[in-house]
Amino acid sequence: MTNPFVAERGVRPRAWQLALSYLLVAAALVGFFWLSLSMVGVALDFSFVAEYRARILDGLALTLGISVGSLLLSLAIGLPVAVGQGSRILPVRCLCDVYVKIIRGTPLLAQIYLFFYIVGTAWGVENRLVAGIVILSVFSGAYIAEIVRGSLTSLDAGQLEAARAVGFTRAQTLRYVVAPQLVSRTLPALTGQFASIVKDSSLLSVIAVIELTQTMQEISAATFNLFGTYLFLAGLYLCLTLPLMFVSRYFERRLSYAH
Amino acid sequence: MRIRLAGISRSFDGASVLRGIDFDDEVTTLAIIGPSGGGKSTLLRILGGLLPASAGTVEVDGEEVPADEAALARYRSSLGFVFQDGGLFHHLSARENIALPLRAVHGMTEAEAAARADELLGRFGLAGEGDKRPAQLSGGQRQRVAIARAVAPRPKMLLLDEPTSALDPEYTTEVLDLLRDLKEEGTRFIAVTHEMGFAHHACDAVAFLCQGTLMEYGPSEELFTAPKTPELKRFLGKLLEWSV
Numbered sequence: 001m002t003n004p005f006v007a008e009r010g011v012r013p014r015a016w017q018l019a020l021s022y023l024l025v026a027a028a029l030v031g032f033f034w035l036s037l038s039m040v041g042v043a044l045d046f047s048f049v050a051e052y053r054a055r056i057l058d059g060l061a062l063t064l065g066i067s068v069g070s071l072l073l074s075l076a077i078g079l080p081v082a083v084g085q086g087s088r089i090l091p092v093r094c095l096c097d098v099y100v101k102i103i104r105g106t107p108l109l110a111q112i113y114l115f116f117y118i119v120g121t122a123w124g125v126e127n128r129l130v131a132g133i134v135i136l137s138v139f140s141g142a143y144i145a146e147i148v149r150g151s152l153t154s155l156d157a158g159q160l161e162a163a164r165a166v167g168f169t170r171a172q173t174l175r176y177v178v179a180p181q182l183v184s185r186t187l188p189a190l191t192g193q194f195a196s197i198v199k200d201s202s203l204l205s206v207i208a209v210i211e212l213t214q215t216m217q218e219i220s221a222a223t224f225n226l227f228g229t230y231l232f233l234a235g236l237y238l239c240l241t242l243p244l245m246f247v248s249r250y251f252e253r254r255l256s257y258a259h
Numbered sequence: 260m261r262i263r264l265a266g267i268s269r270s271f272d273g274a275s276v277l278r279g280i281d282f283d284d285e286v287t288t289l290a291i292i293g294p295s296g297g298g299k300s301t302l303l304r305i306l307g308g309l310l311p312a313s314a315g316t317v318e319v320d321g322e323e324v325p326a327d328e329a330a331l332a333r334y335r336s337s338l339g340f341v342f343q344d345g346g347l348f349h350h351l352s353a354r355e356n357i358a359l360p361l362r363a364v365h366g367m368t369e370a371e372a373a374a375r376a377d378e379l380l381g382r383f384g385l386a387g388e389g390d391k392r393p394a395q396l397s398g399g400q401r402q403r404v405a406i407a408r409a410v411a412p413r414p415k416m417l418l419l420d421e422p423t424s425a426l427d428p429e430y431t432t433e434v435l436d437l438l439r440d441l442k443e444e445g446t447r448f449i450a451v452t453h454e455m456g457f458a459h460h461a462c463d464a465v466a467f468l469c470q471g472t473l474m475e476y477g478p479s480e481e482l483f484t485a486p487k488t489p490e491l492k493r494f495l496g497k498l499l500e501w502s503v
Contacts, residue, residue, distance in 0.1 A: 162346030164309055166360040166408070167336025169329065176359060180350050 059215030073137035078144025103142035184255035191248035267315035290458035339409030354389035399430030417448035
């Protein structure tokens with residue numbers, strides 16, 4: 001009889017084993033929060049969900065829209081920056097480097113305030129949604145640049161030499177060797193980054209973009225139901241991010257050609 | 260195939276690896292031997308148009324190896340390369356490693372390329388392995404796929420850079436047997452090798468490269484039975500010390 005709670009390293013545990021252990025963890029987690037809630041004497045109330053359903057769905061839709069828009073725009077920023085970090089032209093290399101370091105080294109909240117109220121006001125960006133997507137993309141672009149740069153530097157020189165040896169032109173090398181290897185290396189991390197964007201978009205509530213978090217804050221203020229709304233909010237974000245993390249893992253297994 | 264080298268030199272960051280190689284002969288099967296760091300792989304890459312020489316010219320059948328990238332790509336596609344670690348594309352199956360260059364570089368149709376790949380896989384004892392990626396194959400199988408990819412477009416000549424030095428002895432024999440068979444079918448090749456038995460018995464001529472100069476060149480029988488330079492005598496003597 002195999003121990004249901006033990007799996008050797010490097011061996012994929014059976015599905016029922018995993019399910020059992022996840023169930024155990026979930027039960028412990030729920031139990032802990034249940035206990036905490038009862039200790040502070042809070043009764044959870046989710047009755048607001050039915051009442052504000054339309055607004056919650058609108059907020060959810062906007063969060064998704066912001067996330068998808070930001071993902072696309074941050075790819076458009078991150079890819080050239082990743083290439084630029086290896087540029088032969090030094091000012092370009094330094095520009096990309098400074099961008100990545102500043103963005104990754106400062107909190108998103110500070111970036112949102114500074115960009116929106118100073119840069120946005122100075123250059124006449126009035127639309128909060130557009131400003132929000134741009135700020136989030138600039139933020140996420142730096143992380144994507146690092147992901148892509150890591151894959152670029154891990155490309156094996158032997159692969160490039162082999163590509164030249166079989167007679168590929170530069171364009172063919174890019175198309176048949178560099179691009180596919182880059183995609184398989186970056187796709188898992190990029191999917192994870194998308195989950196981060198979904199989560200980080202919640203901070204745009206501070207410039208009053210009525211996405212999911214801002215919607216919930218408003219509902220919370222109207223119903224005085226702080227715990228119920230935020231617990232529900234956290235649950236909704238998990239519904240968005242968990243599948244993405246799952247997809248990321250799937251890509252990781254699916255696209256790995258190392259074994 | 261007539262190969263003419265005139266004053267080929269190459270240095271890396273100021274360190275001189277090849278110092279004025281001159282050569283002019285008809286090449287059928289040639290082994291390049293010599294101590295490590297003697298410039299063997301560098302010379303092979305210059306011959307194959309993968310690395311420019313710092314000075315000197317390479318002529319193949321009376322035509323100088325081009326310098327511009329587009330012409331170089333065409334020149335390389337007329338040769339077949341096999342590297343020490345195979346140089347197979349990690350992300351492609353064995354079959355696709357052979358078929359992709361046939362389609363993309365040599366203009367074959369999908370069906371022609373797949374048929375040629377399967378024909379070679381079968382001939383090299385790899386039938387049934389076509390769908391595996393390089394990491395799923397043994398070292399010897401990888402090297403045979405690499406040789407299949409190199410011979411698939413029927414190149415003028417194969418260039419092999421230590422094709423067996425990353426292999427266990429049993430796999431080494433696999434690969435050397437295959438090269439001997441190819442030679443008997445009339446395939447021409449230049450191989451950088453540490454396998455003296457292979458250089459001696461399977462190659463018509465041998466070039467001994469030492470300290471960046473071509474110290475000795477001639478029919479393999481002659482070089483192995485009557486080495487002239489003290490360097491080659493010492494090199495062969497060292498190798499014999501541990502041979503059975």
